[in-house]
Amino acid sequence: MLLAKEVPNSELKKLVTMEEEEAIYGEDIQREENSDDDEGGLRFLIFDVNDLDSEAEEQENLKFVVKASHEAKLRELLHNINLIEVKLYSDASKEFIKLLRRNTGGELLHQYAQTSSKFSELQDAWKRWQGKPGMSYILSLISAILSHPDGIYRPNDTRRIAISRIIDKFARSIVEEKLEDIYKELNSKEGKHQKAALLLMASIVRRSSSLASEVAKSFNFKFPVFPKLAEYKLKQVEKKRKHSTRKSFIGFAMSFLEVGKPGLLRWILQQKEMYSGVLRGLGSDDVETVVYVLSTLKDRVLIPESLVPPGLRSVLFGSVTLEQLVSISGREDGGPASELAHRVLVMVCTDPCNGLMPDLKRHPYPLRGNPKRLLGLMKKLKATEVAYHRDLLLSIVKGRPSFCSAYMDEFPYKLEDHTSSTWFAAVSLAADLVSSVGIGLPFNFINSESLDLPSFDSSDVQSIMKCICCRPFSRLVVNKGLLHPNVFVKHGTLRLLLEELKFLDSFVSAINHTSCSSNQMMHRLAPLKQEIENEVRMLLPDPQVLLTLLSSLSSQSRIQELGLKRKGNSENFNVHRRNDRKKLKTDVLNEDTDIIVSGISSGLDIAFHGGEKALDTFTADDMDSGKDNVKIIAKIWGLQPSSMGGIALRDVETCFHSKLLDALKIYAIGFPESTKSIVFGEHEWTNQSLEHFKSHLLTLAMM
Template sequence: MPEARSAPAETWNQTFGATSKVRLIHILKNLHTSEIKIYSDASREFIELLDSEPGGEVLREYVEQSPRLVELAEAWRLHREKPGMAYIVSLFATVLGHPGGKSRRHSLVKKSLDRVAGTILEDKEKMGDLYLELNSGEFRRQNAALDLLAAIVRRGGGVASEIAKSFDFKMAVLPQLSGMRKKRRGRDGGNRKKGTDFGSTRRSFIGFAMSFLEVGNPRMLRWVLQQRELFSGVLRGIADDDTDIIVYVLSTLRDNVLVEESLVPPALRSVLFGSATLEQLSLISGNTDAGEAADVAHEVLVMVCTDPKNGLMRSSNLRGNDKRLLDLMKKLKATEVVHHKNLLLAIVSKRLPLCSAYMSEFPYNTEPRPSSSWFSAVSLAADMISSAKRDDIFQSLLSTSHDLVSIDDEQVQVMLKCIVPNMFTRAVINRGLLHSDDLVKHGSLRLVFESVNLLCYVIDAINGMVSSVRAQSEFNNSTKVTVK
């Protein structure tokens, strides 16, 4: 997850050597003092050291000398339940989350830190300390605990599964930790800028929740995603998060959950993307200032809304959720936002009843007039009619019936409503075709063209089906044996 790293100390611009060892020894010694200012400064200095350019080398040198991190463990013991404990927890989070401690090139260091992470999980007192920090009501302490838990999870599937099994996801404080940021108002009149949030645990909460998905253990994913308090907290209000957070969350969901390898069943994916979440994603994708976040949100929406494996789009063996999709379609600003229009067309191209239902409640004024809003509306309708052309228009009828298709058949009626939408009556179309404005004529003619084009497509499909039924009937008659 993107994090704001501390700037390297100005005095630390040399490679790891004797001087740095002396400095590290001094830091470790100060961690054990009883003066909060001294050990908090020592914690910050150690974190600053690890975040500097030679931080990986510093970490490896320390772990090789002290595989169990005994100095840090002693600092934890000395400052347990005391003011400033958050600084020690933050130091552990930095150590266990440092990229230099995860590299397979330094397997001994990695194994040592993995054991330390496992020890924390197995130690009831240490886990109790973390729960105490989470329930403290102080955002710095809560952030430190969340960051440490996330760092442990990211160390791999083993410890991640242990946390998934043992962590109390029903904690009353958990939904509060996902809360929206408190914003400092500046000269910009309160407009949010990156880094202006104050007193928020949301970024750390999101990091903790998404760390489980980053690990990507299929069995664990199914269990963790059922913890609604965790992921509803992440997705609720995501449209108000910073761009880097939005991209991080949605790309992680896209790459680790919305893939076949995740083994997450459609029903669970459907729960994850409820109506409120879909609306949040549509707000992001429709935000012209969101940049990459808007693109990722659109990509995720298309995947969620058009792939039956994600639980919303109906298929031959999955029920889907037409109501949720239709509700989303009605909220899209399809005549104003390109992403919204493309999403709408992607949905209707997959399921004709949704096209028919949307056309029946077409949310735009269709009365011909020389305005950009009318032209956008009629162009949208024409594009939707064009998108309704599908090779499997009558496939379900062919597979379930040996009779010819009736005009009263439900699927035929659905198709007819797509060909001739209710709001485009003969009078409306005539007024458009006879309008004095050439653009209005063009828009109306385009609509008629797409309707006729789809009608021809349907007639061809019906003729093909009739020929198939006739050929099958002739074949059956030719194979009959008459016994006299």
């Protein structure tokens, strides 16, 4: 008795194909076409009712169906693979690969490995098609078998161990006996054949570290055509780029790194041409490829466990490769590729273990790094335009005055031109650089235990002085900026000056701390401190300039009172739109120009004296209201706008004067001889007296 059992198409397709059903059951299987969606339709499998007494028996029956299906299909495919007709042979190879990729592909692979442990049918096909146009099909099929996850060794899967050993033996035989055939395919100038050969070799490497080592030792990486496989090719007709062999080349090169065996990594990374070919073209690759390459490098090579020495890591990241990564990190909406490129750049450029950043104090072997390559990279960063580039630059100079001073010597922006559209971004960058270089800097070279204390001309001291008195921010530039009619230019200039003074204060404090250790040390460091003070007097602005700005506060209060009495009263300052504000500001400038230039302009004085271009770096929305002007000030000082939410325009002036006092305090405490006679005559300028003066001025500002 036969029983027809309904089985959904979607379930049946996981077990057997229509062709397999015909091969096994012949006429016993009836098919019924469903007029609706085929996926939701039913097929009828007819079994003897005695074989379906229980669900367990039914499952066993289905397993038998699969096994019988595989046996029949294997016989058919292996027969066709060894035919001389190209169409039958290629179709059989393609179908075999498709079956391996199905859910039941593992069962098919296991069955084949058990019935033909030497894969003799594939070896026969290899010999038959060797050097012929159809060779790529058998290479692709073998690659699919070697890379199948169910055929790779897993220590906890006892059933898989025996199969993996059989396949490993087959893979090893290819390395030992077939490399010459592989070279012929690589040299064939046929992209399809070259790709198939590369994919096959990559599938062998990924199987295990031992096989990867054998390939690394046996493969001829100096094969003339090999480096060219990393290049893009163009379709002759459409003139469009075709990825050709590059992706397969990348897969082969990175497969060695994926294995992650330390000894293998150190050896394989010496194949400079191969990895240079991968990294030099990375800027033209798609996001998926970029993420694959960079994540592999980050997780397998740029870690302590890799045991790859700094010199070898440095070779990977030559100038061209660094430029590629900089380009990727600077892409607009670059997504994960840009983020990953930035992370890799920070790792490579800041960690001495990666071969670029020097560490001369490292024991027992100092690392010289490659400062020239790093500085070349720093110059190419678009730090005022790209956030990732800015972050990278700040990460490189953090706590490293030598790099900051070298960059400042060739600062790529002009700070003397306040009308430049990049001025605000440039001055903010310069301030951030000086601020960053002082973070975590211990000034170890000024050590009371050191026998040779640094002189003013030593490289350590000179690097710091070049950061404090940087070339593009001369005394004249500072004075012009502080006295500029544009309130934003004033803030930007003062911010950079204050960062320089803070760094100076930290440096002098370190010298004073060491001097206090003994009278002898005080005498030894006195000449250094005097030379630093002399340099500061020559290159930084005179404190009198800052005091001139402070003295204008009372005059400014008078200007504001006059402004409030004008037509429209104070409502005009808060309610009028931008065009109305422009007219009012022009009136103020015309009546009180002398006071405004030498002092502080009104909180609403937004630089219409040649400063409008300088505001182009801010969006139109930034300039729409007084609150937005406060946001601009927050940007200049590196503050979160939310932290200044309740601050009015008049309070912005108070903020400016407060920062001026901070600058004067550093002058006064660090170099009292230069400043005490200016304000207090012969009285000593102390912290207490300065804070009293500061409090007094702030009270005036709030009146």
